[in-house]
Amino acid sequence: MYPIVIFILLLGNWIVFSGKFDAFHLGLGVISSLFVTWISHDFLFHDRKKTWDERMQETGAFFQYVPWLVVEIIKANMHVFKLAMTRKGYEEIAPRIVTIKTKLKTDFAKFVFANSITLTPGTITMLIRGDVFHVHTMSQFLEDDLLEGAIERKVAEVFEPEVLKLRRRKK
Amino acid sequence: MKEWFAIIMGASLLVLMVPILYRIVVGPTGFDRILGVNVIGTKTAVILVIIGTLFDRVDMFVDFAIAYALLNFVGAIVVSRYFNRTVPLQEMEKPKPKPRTRAKT
Amino acid sequence: MIELLANSSVSESANSPGWFLVHSIGVGMGILGLVFFLGTAVGMVRFPDFYTRMHAAGKGDTLSTMLMLTGFGLVMMEDFSLSSWLLLLKILGIVLFIFITTPTSSHALMRAAFEDDEMPLGEKDLKKLRKRSRKSTFK
Numbered sequence: 001m002y003p004i005v006i007f008i009l010l011l012g013n014w015i016v017f018s019g020k021f022d023a024f025h026l027g028l029g030v031i032s033s034l035f036v037t038w039i040s041h042d043f044l045f046h047d048r049k050k051t052w053d054e055r056m057q058e059t060g061a062f063f064q065y066v067p068w069l070v071v072e073i074i075k076a077n078m079h080v081f082k083l084a085m086t087r088k089g090y091e092e093i094a095p096r097i098v099t100i101k102t103k104l105k106t107d108f109a110k111f112v113f114a115n116s117i118t119l120t121p122g123t124i125t126m127l128i129r130g131d132v133f134h135v136h137t138m139s140q141f142l143e144d145d146l147l148e149g150a151i152e153r154k155v156a157e158v159f160e161p162e163v164l165k166l167r168r169r170k171k
Numbered sequence: 172m173k174e175w176f177a178i179i180m181g182a183s184l185l186v187l188m189v190p191i192l193y194r195i196v197v198g199p200t201g202f203d204r205i206l207g208v209n210v211i212g213t214k215t216a217v218i219l220v221i222i223g224t225l226f227d228r229v230d231m232f233v234d235f236a237i238a239y240a241l242l243n244f245v246g247a248i249v250v251s252r253y254f255n256r257t258v259p260l261q262e263m264e265k266p267k268p269k270p271r272t273r274a275k276t
Numbered sequence: 277m278i279e280l281l282a283n284s285s286v287s288e289s290a291n292s293p294g295w296f297l298v299h300s301i302g303v304g305m306g307i308l309g310l311v312f313f314l315g316t317a318v319g320m321v322r323f324p325d326f327y328t329r330m331h332a333a334g335k336g337d338t339l340s341t342m343l344m345l346t347g348f349g350l351v352m353m354e355d356f357s358l359s360s361w362l363l364l365l366k367i368l369g370i371v372l373f374i375f376i377t378t379p380t381s382s383h384a385l386m387r388a389a390f391e392d393d394e395m396p397l398g399e400k401d402l403k404k405l406r407k408r409s410r411k412s413t414f415k
Contacts, residue, residue: 016369019230019362076335077312084319084332095328095396118379119338124331126386136327136386136396172299173351180306180344187310190317194329202326202389209381210316210333216370217344229352230359233366240373247381251388 001052003041007033061158068154069116076121083138097126098135102152109159116151177224184214184221205250212243295354302350309343312336324405326389327396334382341378342371 014029015021083089104110114125114133122138188211195207216236223232316336323329349367353360 016362016365017234019359073335073339077315077339080319080332080335081312081315084315084322090322093324093328095325097396114383115376115379118334118383122331124327124334124386125383126327126390134390136331138328138331176303176306176351177348180310183310184313187313187317190321194320200326200389202385202392203329206326206330206333206382206385207320209385210320210337213337213341213374213378214313216374217341217348220345220348220367224348224352230363230366233363233370237366237370237373240370240377244373244377244381248384251381251384 002044003037006041006044007037009044010036058159065154065158069119072116072120076119079121079138092139094139096137098137100133100135100149101131102133103131104152104156104159106159109155112159113152113155116155120151174225177221181218181221184218188214205247209243209247212239212246216240216243298353299351302347305343305347305350309340309347312343313340316340325396327386330382330386334379338375338378341374345371345374 010033011029014033015026018025018029020026083093102110102113104113110128114128117123117125117133117135124136125133126136127134191207191210195204195211198204198207216239219232219236219239220229223229223236226232313336316332319332319336320329323332345367349364352363352367
């Protein structure tokens with residue numbers, strides 16, 4: 001099942017990048033996609049135990065997650081613009097390092113969480129050691145926002161619903 | 172109109188690159204310089220698309236832009252990972268009991 | 277079939293008000309990207325240490341590049357032929373690539389700097405710096 005999905009993805013890439021539809025170029029594309037699929041059929045899609053329905057759900061949730069992230073990026077840029085251009089914003093800078101612990105488990109969820117921290121206003125991931133994230137922040141109120149864990153909840157909603165259920169039970 | 176938009180856009184991008192060049196020349200540490208090179212490389216991908224508009228060969232220049240963005244990313248990763256290594260990777264990934272936080276809270 | 281698609285779309289006029297709207301949205305996105313890039317450039321010069329400069333570079337670079345490339349993709353569209361759709365798809369591919377890789381590379385640089393014993397500025401150092409800069413501006 002998975003090799004077919006990888007083959008279709010690679011062939012789509014080939015068609016978009018080549019832009020020619022005669023038999024010769026399409027045949028070349030099919031041959032090279034088959035070769036690459038044969039070489040690397042166990043690289044993509046790390047966790048093979050998930051069912052097909054779960055994958056589709058994840059994809060749908062990811063598309064709900066992207067607009068929120070885009071809004072956050074725009075906010076982050078307004079923040080950087082304010083800090084750089086105005087004198088009052090420049091006085092506001094108070095850099096420090098915050099250490100937080102996540103409950104996310106899979107590598108991909110951690111990757112998305114780290115990238116989201118980097119793209120949201122005023123915070124950048126510095127180091128990841130196991131569960132512990134070291135985050136560099138620009139000013140005080142952003143730090144409170146980070147410690148509340150809104151971003152983590154948002155990522156957990158998309159990629160690992162189990163984590164959220166566990167936390168509710170603990171409360 | 173399209174040509175004028177492309178020309179004005181490219182010229183203003185070029186002007187805005189000057190402060191980053193200043194940071195590359197002056198920058199107190201080596202990392203500042205790498206960062207400046209990285210930013211300019213990302214913007215070069217945009218400038219390649221603009222040049223493609225002016226020559227009416229955008230389909231060709233977009234491929235150059237893809238290759239340039241890829242090289243830029245690989246260059247940043249290589250420099251950050253292998254030229255400044257003080258701790259081996261496997262040792263760094265282990266969770267430590269006392270995390271090193273320098274700035275006092 | 278593909279030739280049919282291309283022929284049918286060429287017959288539409290390229291100067292209709294719908295296209296004007298699309299092109300002006302593209303121009304607006306490009307100018308917005310320039311504004312954010314101005315913020316990045318000024319931040320790169322003004323911010324006090326490497327880590328804060330990284331904030332300016334990592335965020336402003338992502339959004340401004342995405343906006344400019346998408347704006348150019350919209351300005352480039354002139355008809356609904358297959359080649360122009362492919363062009364837009366390619367440009368959106370660059371946008372997606374940059375959206376994924378710029379935070380990753382900035383994280384890698386940050387980690388390398390932290391491993392290399394580059395100290396982030398604390399609040400006390402900042403206060404000293406500000407006092408010094410104020411004195412120098414008064415003189």
